[in-house]
Amino acid sequence: MKNIIFIAPPAAGKGTQSDMLKNTYGYIHISTGDLLRAEIATGSALGLEVKSIIDKGNLVSDELIIDIINSKLTEIKGKPFILDGFPRTLNQAKVLDKIIDDNYEVIYLELSKEEAIKRIEGRLTCSCGKSYNLNDEALKPKQEGICDNCGKKLVKRDDDNTLAFAVRYDNFLNNTKVLIDYYKNKNKLNVIDVNRDINAIFKDISEIVIND
Numbered sequence: 150m151k152n153i154i155f156i157a158p159p160a161a162g163k164g165t166q167s168d169m170l171k172n173t174y175g176y177i178h179i180s181t182g183d184l185l186r187a188e189i190a191t192g193s194a195l196g197l198e199v200k201s202i203i204d205k206g207n208l209v210s211d212e213l214i215i216d217i218i219n220s221k222l223t224e225i226k227g228k229p230f231i232l233d234g235f236p237r238t239l240n241q242a243k244v245l246d247k248i249i250d251d252n253y254e255v256i257y258l259e260l261s262k263e264e265a266i267k268r269i270e271g272r273l274t275c276s277c278g279k280s281y282n283l284n285d286e287a288l289k290p291k292q293e294g295i296c297d298n299c300g301k302k303l304v305k306r307d308d309d310n311t312l313a314f315a316v317r318y319d320n321f322l323n324n325t326k327v328l329i330d331y332y333k334n335k336n337k338l339n340v341i342d343v344n345r346d347i348n349a350i351f352k353d354i355s356e357i358v359i360n361d
Contacts (some may be wrong), residue, residue: 150174150229152249154236156328157258158315158321160268161343162350164280165288166258167231172357181234181277184217185209211240219248229358238361239327243338254357255332258343258350262297262318269314273303287347 153176155178157163185203195217203210218235235240260268271284275296281289283305291297307313332338339357342351348358 152253152346153231153358154253154255155231155233156255156325157178158260158265159317160265161258161260163258165347166351166354177228179221179230181214181231184221188217199341211238216245234295239331240329242328254339255337256354257338257340259340260343265318266311266314267308272309274306275301275303
């Protein structure tokens with residue numbers, strides 16, 4: 150199976166598709182946010198450095214995040230993985246190409262701004278990372294307001310409002326255009342329309358990652 154780099158705007162369903170890939174094919178989901186939080190929780194020198202940077206409202210440097218990603222990839226060597234939130238810059242993408250072999254595909258989950266705004270209106274999230282959507286029968290929690298995974302209360306994110314979300318969406322497009330062009334030129338970019346049923350989306354993704 151091919152490794153996956155996900156590029157997706159907010160509300161595109163990246164978390165849902167990652168869960169389906171994990172459950173069906175045994176992928177390891179590598180989220181930069183999760184890795185940074187885990188490193189901070191260890192209380193290590195690196196974790197303290199990351200915490201200091203984040204507490205000041207600054208972005209973690211390319212060098213630091215690359216070191217953390219490289220360490221994780223070494224740890225799971227040989228297992229198929231999903232990269233979520235990395236790379237975010239052209240420099241990160243070029244360094245990543247030196248770390249991993251050519252056995253990967255970039256999957257861009259394409260979602261219109263209008264549809265994305267509709268989705269965030271019904272989105273609920275859990276502190277464990279799982280997301281739900283009240284406007285989609287397939288994505289509703291089994292018990293109203295409660296996470297299926299851990300039983301904690303679901304909440305609506307503060308930035309899940311139309312104005313804030315529109316800004317996040319536009320920032321995503323502006324910041325990822327260079328990455329999309331880079332992977333397109335390498336013939337690694339696969340564009341998936343996600344304005345459809347989640348199972349149809351998963352079928353298309355599966356055909357990309359399990360076929361040679």
